[in-house]
Structure formats: structure tokens, C-alpha cells
Amino acid sequence: MPVRRLNHAVLRVTDVARASRFWQEALGMEVVSEVPGASFLRLPASGNHHDLGLFRGRGEPPLPGGIGLYHLAFEVADFDDLVDARSRLAEMGALTGESDHDASLSIYAADPDRIEFEVLWPVPSEHWGSQEGVVRPLDWVAAKQRWSARG
Template sequence: MSQDAAPLPALSLELAELAVSDLARSAGFYERAVGLRRLRETADMVELGGEGGRPILRLTESRDARPKPADAAGLFHVAFLLPDRAALATAFARLANAGLLTGASDHLVSEAIYLDDPDGLGIEIYRDRPKSEWPYADGRLKMATEPIDQRGLVAELARDAALDAPAPAATTVGHLHFQVGDLDEARAFWVDAVGLELMTTYPGALFMSAGGYHHHVAANVWRSRGRKPAPEDCARLASFEVTIPAGTLATTATRLDAAGVAFERRSETLLAREPSGAIAVMREPAR
């Protein structure tokens, strides 16, 4: 980012859209496994969110879409942020009982559990630690991947906890993690063009955010270095919506243009394809 380009002061991820091979199967999975609830649906689309909340996930059907090649650029995982540790404990117990967990980690700033959806798309479910507890080293946020405290997490469950309880209304898309072909390209898009700040690095990965969050976006080359985005006949993250602060749409467009990023402006919305192939739909808050 040029020295005269101020970073975005805030950002929120609103709605992730996944193209899936079987709409009914995937909608049922996100209800049963993740705890989301159907909030709106048509013949070819289902939107889900926490019970009583707003839509955070849109599923559209790309009939018979094939799985994304493991080494292709694309979605690594979509991460659903829960409001507290008790909700994470419920999700952990539900997924462990169903044999769906693929991992569980303590990242110092958060606790997270992992699984894959029926098309092999990665999912993270997590809760943040209070920001006052986030560790820093040499002025930079410190993150790691350590074993989660399973005993302490399960202790959060009430004796009569219902493991099929819905995700809370306050559940959001906390961050998106991409597989990319080149970290410099990812940094050029997200930092130089969009205006995020680099919060920390990990071998082969970048973590970027606005407003001091640990990360709204991550990018890695662990399996995808030098690879191009997966073909569009694969199950994939098709698009995602980003709310940027009021009054920043014009400066974001200027920054994108200066960085040489192709984008389309539709009324009060900017659309740009990020390096792993999904469309970022950026807009200011509704008035």
C-alpha cells in the first residue's frame, strides 16, 4: 500500500455464496452439522443463518459440480464466528458425536473446530477470545496452531444441553481463508488494492484485516503454490459480500484502479475477482 493510502478502518463479511452440486443435500448438511437455519429459499437457492438472525450463507446449485482439486486455488475454508464458548462447545460435541470433525485447534486469539461439507469445501467454526487476551510479539499479533482444550471446552456444556440446538442469531462469517497460487499476488489485492492491513504471517500464509481484527482474510500456498483457480464447474465459493465503512467506496475504487485490479461498479457496489477466483462484492452500509 502506498504511504498516502490509508487502510480501511473497518470491514465486515456479510454473506458467502457457495456453488454446490446438490442443493438439498448441502442445505440439510449445514442445518444438521453447522446448526444454521433456513431463512429464505427458492427453487434453486437457499439462504441460511443463525436462528432469528440474518442470512450469512447462500447455497446455489451447480448440478453435478465436481470437487475442487486439492491443489487448485480457491476456498480453503469459510469460517463461522460464534458469539461465545458455550456455543462452540455445543458445536464441538455435536460434530464429535457425528464423526465429522477434521480438526480442532487453539490459535491463541481464538478456538476453532474444522469439518468439510459434502462437496469437500472447508468449514471452520470458532469463537474469539477477548481482544485484551490476544498475544503480541515484537509489535505484531501472535497466532499459532496448538491443541484445543477439549476437556475445558466440553465443560462449558450444560448438563441438559441439546446438541441439535441451532446456531445463535449473532453467528456471522468471521473470516474467509483462501488457497492461492502466489502470496505476493494475494497481498497486492487485499492490502494494496482493498486496503486491509497485514496482521501477521505464518510459514506459507498471510493474515489480513481491517480495524485491528486478527484476520478477516487469510491466504496460503500450502498446497496451491503456482496453481490457478479451480475451474468453474467445481463446487466453490462463488462470491462473498463485504461491507466497508460509509464514505469509502470511491477511495476503494481509486485504490483498486491504481493497483491495476479489474473491477465493475454497479450503482453503489464494487465487484472484483480476488486471486483465488471468487467475486468480492463490496458496498457501504445500507442507509
């Protein structure tokens, strides 16, 4: 039986309420359900019951680069949405990096428990180069000139 797609992710966090507020502010997620020790959130354009579950965990957050989940990746519809996400995450103090991967333009951030995530815009495939595994600095000036609908 083939798997169609990843339906949702569940994270263990130190403070469910704080994490829920973070994801609402960072990506505009909506709370679908809350129970003691857990919160379930959905992205506004999603058809899922929930896209992210938050459960109260025990202990300290993992060390950066340690064993476990590396990051979650969220896709936006267009380049200007990526620009908006970058601004919002920078204002929140959550932005940790940005990269041009040739096939996508990406920003990286971390939640209050240092769980990393990516927000990406997939570059149309006819514009992909021939390199694989590209990671280079994202040139925002050039990218805005090429991809922004805002001019």
C-alpha cells in the same frame, strides 16, 4: 467508501437439498427461501436476509488444498457453544480438526462437498499471548477448566 463487513457467502454445491440439510443440522441455520437450484439460509441470531446461499454447481468438488476458497469461519458467543458445536459436528462425521490460535479456539469441519469451515470462539483480548500466527493443538481439558461456564 469503506466496507463494513462480509454480509453473506454463496457456495456452489453438488446437491442443494443435501447441503441445505447439512447446514441446518450443523449450525442451526434456517431456510429463508428456496428456488429451483438454490437455497438461502440464515443463522438464528443474524439480522441478515440470508447468511449463506447454496447454488447447484457443475462438475466435481475441488481437491483439498486446491485453488479457490479455503474456508468460511463462523463465530460462536461463548466457549460452551464451541463445545456443543464440536459434539454436533463430530456426531455428523464432519469434524476434521481443532486448533488453539491463542486469539481464538477453533474447530474445523467439512460439508458433504468437502467445503471446509471453521467454528471459532474468540478468546477475550486481555488473554492473548504475544505470539502471532499461533496454531497448536487444542487442549480441551485445560480449555474447559479455564473457559467453561458449566464447570
